[in-house]
Amino acid sequence: MCPADENENCEKSLPINARKNCAKTDTRINSVVMKLQFQDSLLSKISSPLDLKSMDSGDFARLAAEIRHVIVSTVAKNGGHLASNLGVVELSIALHRVFNSPQDKIIWDVGHQCYAHKLLTGRLAVFHRLRQAAGMAGFPKRSESPHDPFNTGHASTSISAALGILAGEKLLGGKGRVVAVIGDGALTGGLAYEALSHAGHLNLPLIVILNDNKMSISPNVGALSKYLSRLTMKSNYQTFRRHFDGMVIRLPVFGEIFLKVIRRLKRAVKAVFYKDNFFVDLGFDYVGPIDGHNTRTLLSVLEDVQKLDRPVVVHVVTRKGKGYGFAENDPGSYHGVNSFSVDDGIEKAAVSEGGQPSFTGAFGSALLDAARDDGRLVAITAAMDKGTGLSRFKRAFPGRFFDVGIAEEHALTFAAGLAAQGLKPVVAVYSTFIQRSVDQIIHDAALQKLPVILALDRGGFVGDDGETHQGLFDISLFRSTPNMTILAPAGEGELRLMLDWALKHEGGPVIIRYPKALCPVEIPVFSLPLESGRGLWIAGGAGGQICLAFTGSLYREVLEAADLLWKQGIEADIYNLRFLKPVDEDYLEGLMNSYALFAVIEEGIREGGFGEYAAALAMRRGCAAKIETLAVAGDFAEKINALGTREQLLAVNGLDGAGIAGQVAASYMESFGAPRGLGHDKRINDTNLGNIHTKAQRHEGTKVRIELR
Numbered sequence: 001m002c003p004a005d006e007n008e009n010c011e012k013s014l015p016i017n018a019r020k021n022c023a024k025t026d027t028r029i030n031s032v033v034m035k036l037q038f039q040d041s042l043l044s045k046i047s048s049p050l051d052l053k054s055m056d057s058g059d060f061a062r063l064a065a066e067i068r069h070v071i072v073s074t075v076a077k078n079g080g081h082l083a084s085n086l087g088v089v090e091l092s093i094a095l096h097r098v099f100n101s102p103q104d105k106i107i108w109d110v111g112h113q114c115y116a117h118k119l120l121t122g123r124l125a126v127f128h129r130l131r132q133a134a135g136m137a138g139f140p141k142r143s144e145s146p147h148d149p150f151n152t153g154h155a156s157t158s159i160s161a162a163l164g165i166l167a168g169e170k171l172l173g174g175k176g177r178v179v180a181v182i183g184d185g186a187l188t189g190g191l192a193y194e195a196l197s198h199a200g201h202l203n204l205p206l207i208v209i210l211n212d213n214k215m216s217i218s219p220n221v222g223a224l225s226k227y228l229s230r231l232t233m234k235s236n237y238q239t240f241r242r243h244f245d246g247m248v249i250r251l252p253v254f255g256e257i258f259l260k261v262i263r264r265l266k267r268a269v270k271a272v273f274y275k276d277n278f279f280v281d282l283g284f285d286y287v288g289p290i291d292g293h294n295t296r297t298l299l300s301v302l303e304d305v306q307k308l309d310r311p312v313v314v315h316v317v318t319r320k321g322k323g324y325g326f327a328e329n330d331p332g333s334y335h336g337v338n339s340f341s342v343d344d345g346i347e348k349a350a351v352s353e354g355g356q357p358s359f360t361g362a363f364g365s366a367l368l369d370a371a372r373d374d375g376r377l378v379a380i381t382a383a384m385d386k387g388t389g390l391s392r393f394k395r396a397f398p399g400r401f402f403d404v405g406i407a408e409e410h411a412l413t414f415a416a417g418l419a420a421q422g423l424k425p426v427v428a429v430y431s432t433f434i435q436r437s438v439d440q441i442i443h444d445a446a447l448q449k450l451p452v453i454l455a456l457d458r459g460g461f462v463g464d465d466g467e468t469h470q471g472l473f474d475i476s477l478f479r480s481t482p483n484m485t486i487l488a489p490a491g492e493g494e495l496r497l498m499l500d501w502a503l504k505h506e507g508g509p510v511i512i513r514y515p516k517a518l519c520p521v522e523i524p525v526f527s528l529p530l531e532s533g534r535g536l537w538i539a540g541g542a543g544g545q546i547c548l549a550f551t552g553s554l555y556r557e558v559l560e561a562a563d564l565l566w567k568q569g570i571e572a573d574i575y576n577l578r579f580l581k582p583v584d585e586d587y588l589e590g591l592m593n594s595y596a597l598f599a600v601i602e603e604g605i606r607e608g609g610f611g612e613y614a615a616a617l618a619m620r621r622g623c624a625a626k627i628e629t630l631a632v633a634g635d636f637a638e639k640i641n642a643l644g645t646r647e648q649l650l651a652v653n654g655l656d657g658a659g660i661a662g663q664v665a666a667s668y669m670e671s672f673g674a675p676r677g678l679g680h681d682k683r684i685n686d687t688n689l690g691n692i693h694t695k696a697q698r699h700e701g702t703k704v705r706i707e708l709r
């Protein structure tokens with residue numbers, strides 16, 4: 001869970017003041033929804049979408065209210081994506097009424113809006129375990145239900161996946177329908193267009209529901225968003241149609257016949273009306289825009305389009321946050337939330353460590369300071385300005401801020417273009433989403449040695465969102481990239497040093513990766529200048545039994561481990577790697593040769609990570625030390641479903657203090673027997689660190705170590 005005091009700390013953060021203001025404006029809907037009694041609920045009678053088929057459609061409004069109640073009260077306890085889910089309740093009911101899941105397949109883009117779908121597909125009983133360790137995922141999961149045909153989490157995949165499933169269905173002679181539900185935000189991602197283009201070409205009966213609420217996490221950006229608004233304006237035409245139909249059907253005797261004739265006529269008119277539509281030009285039929293909260297309209301349109309034998313886009317207009325006043329009034333802040341109070345919409349206070357900033361907040365402040373000194377610095381986000389800490393930059397330097405939409409590939413190549421012009425682009429993005437931009441980093445930035453800075457937030461374990469959102473791959477993906485620098489700060493001071501260093505660096509892209517966590521209390525050594533390719537001694541450095549060499553995000557855990565080892569009579573020095581690439585190999589070889597056991601402790605996937613590199617270097621250079629790598633194993637997604645808090649995830653993957661200490665002690669004893677005992681008292685805690693490790697001691701340590709080689 002994110003700390004509440006850091007507005008920009010995460011994708012799911014609430015400006016408390018905005019909530020308070022909002023509370024004053026509209027609590028009507030909240031009380032209506034919350035006062036419903038559920039002893040006799042309709043929702044509890046739905047164990048599969050089949051039960052929805054026999055339900056009187058006149059009950060759908062009540063069912064929608066019940067679903068909203070369950071979503072609001074559960075998310076208030078567990079945190080989660082709120083506003084997006086409240087917006088698609090009627091749409092979910094209509095889809096499951098018309099289509100026959102699991103034979104028909106519904107693929108939710110991103111998947112953050114799948115809660116009503118989960119409730120309608122037999123998961124009410126486990127819904128209270130939403131996003132909890134070993135509980136129910138907040139995103140669709142094939143392993144969870146046959147009604148989730150494809151795993152999602154990252155944006156813009158639904159049309160591609162749905163088209164593949166439909167093409168497969170056809171090849172295998174199946175009869176199932178396939179529906180992709182994509183938001184206007186996710187439609188800003190390039191993958192969606194590649195899929196639309198291919199779908200228009202294949203001409204298979206793919207149904208694309210465009211859920212248009214004018215919002216990504218923040219208000220949607222880009223020319224396409226404006227284009228959709230223009231289409232929505234034509235919805236006046238739809239309102240007129242409904243009123244007209246209502247009048248005609250009431251005509252005595254001829255009403256029904258007359259309506260049929262008019263419907264045919266209207267189709268012809270509509271075909272002319274929407275002839276210049278973008279989707280039509282790509283080969284789709286287009287229906288809409290229609291009111292996504294009017295179940296009757298949704299049902300009649302979906303009934304119609306499921307009979308089509310060609311691709312169709314159904315443009316549905318919804319209100320993000322619908323049914324919960326606070327979220328309706330401020331859908332951006334309620335896109336995703338920590339636990340909060342339903343009555344006033346205010347986030348429950350999170351524990352803050354002595355007022356320490358989050359890494360996200362620290363980055364946001366450091367970037368602002370740097371931007372004041374350097375007019376060439378520009379910042380880029382892919383639809384995540386709040387989550388990546390760029391909100392203040394956006395306000396302070398609107399002309400130097402770019403939100404490119406959910407388009408990480410474009411963000412990188414765009415940044416490379418800016419760098420080629422002599423600007424200093426900083427792309428702030430979550431580690432998990434940078435996976436989208438591997439080629440852009442290699443081809444457009446690294447091979448050209450362009451100085452693009454990547455601020456990779458949430459590097460390491462990420463609580464609550466499951467396996468798709470873990471920031472575990474960046475080290476492995478980019479350690480092999482030529483001309484790349486990867487830096488991992490352990491705290492705020494280092495983060496600032498690294499940003500300054502990166503802004504002066506000319507030889508290629510620089511990644512600064514930091515976790516979704518609060519910064520630890522500062523110690524003086526954090527501010528010692530960077531030496532290219534080398535790290536920093538946090539404790540010791542003169543050689544001995546064990547060295548714990550760690551990637552910045554694990555500073556706290558490694559300190560705790562060293563303390564636990566000390567209690568067992570095992571002495572361990574602590575080395576902050578700082579540079580994960582490039583590495584001063586002679587220097588690292590010297591370090592490894594100074595210890596019996598050199599343990600690399602890394603918050604990233606083991607394969608291709610720093611530990612494997614260090615072990616290969618040790619082997620190549622014939623080092624005597626035992627090299628142990630403590631990193632994340634490939635089966636991380638199976639441990640507590642990759643859900644729960646970052647702390648829980650670290651613990652089940654052996655990277656909390658106890659896990660590190662246990663593995664290091666076992667490895668040491670396996671090879672070297674019982675420890676030799678303690679030399680002097682190096683017991684570590686945050687308060688004495690600053691005093692015992694001066695720069696001079698660090699260099700002294702280095703000298704002794706080099707002599708030991």
Ligand SMILES: Cc1ncc(C[n+]2csc(CCOP(=O)(O)OP(=O)(O)O)c2C)c(N)n1
Nearest residue numbers: 084153154155183184185186215216217383
């Ligand atoms: C590749 C990628 N980048 C960023 C995100 C973070 N993200 C989650 S939901 C979202 C906004 C989606 O907007 P939209 O599709 O319009 O859905 P809405 O929430 O408005 O219903 C973003 C940017 C993501 N999931 N995947």
